[in-house]
Amino acid sequence: MLSEQQQAMAALFQAHVGAELEGDLDTTMATMSEAPHLNHVPTMAGGVGRDGVRAFYRDHLVGKFFPPDVEIKPVSRTVGEDQIVEELYISFTHTTVIDWLLPLVPPTGRKVEMVVAVVVGFQDGKISHEHIYWDQAGVLVQIGLLDPTGLPVTGAESARKVLDPKLPPRTW
Secondary structure (H helix, E strand, C coil): CCCHHHHHHHHHHHHHHHHHHHCCHHHHHHCEEEEEEEEECCCCEEEEHHHHHHHHHHHHHCCCCCCCCCEEEEEEEEECCCEEEEEEEEEEECCCCCCCCCCCCCCCCCEEEEEEEEEEEEECCEEEEEEEEECHHHHHHHCCCCCCCCCCCCCHHHHHHHHCCCCCCCCC
């Protein structure tokens, strides 16, 4: 059973993500603390401080999050005393520029399936930070920029296995 504080954190995070997806920069920023930071770990895209995070959201994320055919499925959520860890399955066709995920890469038209882990910190009832992780090698394999031959990497199958743990493991 979640405490009242944990329920409030979860609701605030849902409002934050909803505002990002809807393209509402002011509501997105209203969920954030006075000195937030945001780091998309594989690409180091993000911002530091209120102005830096706002500029990143404005120029690269809010309203530009994913192409129109994006599908997001929640996998798991862990709620602690001052942070949430959310695991998400995301699929889309790379038909638009997604510079926080694939900086300097023009749209390839290829389908991408990925799992994202988001660590969201809270301070004084607001979001203080987001650290966002995913398998960048797997994404690069799927869009044709990395040949997995001879490498210990996979493509979409690693994301599918998170959704269906009964799928067989990789064999060499």
